[in-house]
Amino acid sequence: MLDILLAGGWAMVPILICSAVALAIVLERCWTLRRKAVLPPGLGEEVRAWARRGQLDPAHLQALAEGSPLGQLLAAALSVRNRPREEIKERIEDTGRHVVHRMERYLTTLGTIALIGPLLGLLGTVIGLIRMFMQVMAGGMADPTRMAGGIGEALICTASGLVVAIPAYVLHRYFRAKVDGYCVEMEQQATLLLDELTAAAPAAPRSRRAAGQEAG
Known part of the structure; x- marks a missing residue:
């Protein structure tokens, strides 16, 4: 395996760096x-019980x-909790944006690696082909071993770039979908708590109007 990587030439260096970064991001996001x-x-139910009991x-x-x-959130x-419903809702939305941003941390980098992986492989391919043609121009077609080295370098870089990019792209989409699912469930829990906090709010204005009518 090491011989294959070395045969890919210096273009393998950025591909290997990208693979290491992608692996670190995947492990960190899987844990987080x-x-x-x-x-x-049960956290949502527990918090709503706190609100009911004060x-x-x-x-x-x-x-x-x-x-x-x-x-x-x-x-x-x-x-x-003591402010009007709209202000509580605005605070939930503001906090939600920060929470989602943290859950999506490093996913942009993972998506970038998925994008540039094939491009780095293509760069290595082009360099390998250029190297092969330069050797042909210098020594003619008498040494097929040199030509094979250039072709091998090109193919190894192409394959390595795809091996890094394909899993990175799949996992990037997976984590994005996972965060989206979490956001929906968090929104549901926040709405339930918001309803719990503002359930008695409409009763107060009606009671004051009734008192005014009685006084009149």
């Missing part, structure tokens, strides 16, 4: 985007925000 780390089971002291909110992306809603 575990379901129980993003959407802890257990919303700063210590609870701090622990909630630091525990998971879903917890951070719910903690943001609870931190402005």
Whole structure:
């Protein structure tokens, strides 16, 4: 295997660097985007129970925000629970954008590697072919071994670029879809909490109007 990589020439260096970076990103995202780390089971119901019982002291909110992306989103809603519904919703949306940005960390780099992998392979192919033609121009067709070396370098670079790019592209799409699914579920939990926090809000204006009519 080492001999094959060395036969690919110096164009293999950026391809190998891209493969190492892609592997590191995949391992890190697999760990970070575990379901129980993003959407802890039962957290939404537990937080809604806190809201009903009034257990919303700063210590609870701090622990909630630091525990998971879903917890951070719910903690943001609870931190402005006494404001109107629209303001709570705006805070959820603002926090949600930051949470999604963190969940998508490094995915742009992974997508870039998937894009440039074949291009690096093509660059190595072109360099190998140029090297072969230069050797032919210098020594004629008398030494087929040199020609075979240039062709081998070209083919190895092409294959290596595709081997790096194809898994990177597939995993990039997989992680994107995973984040999108998490966003939908987090939005559902945030909406349920928002309804819980604002359930009694419409009752207050009606009671004041009724009191005014009675006074009149």
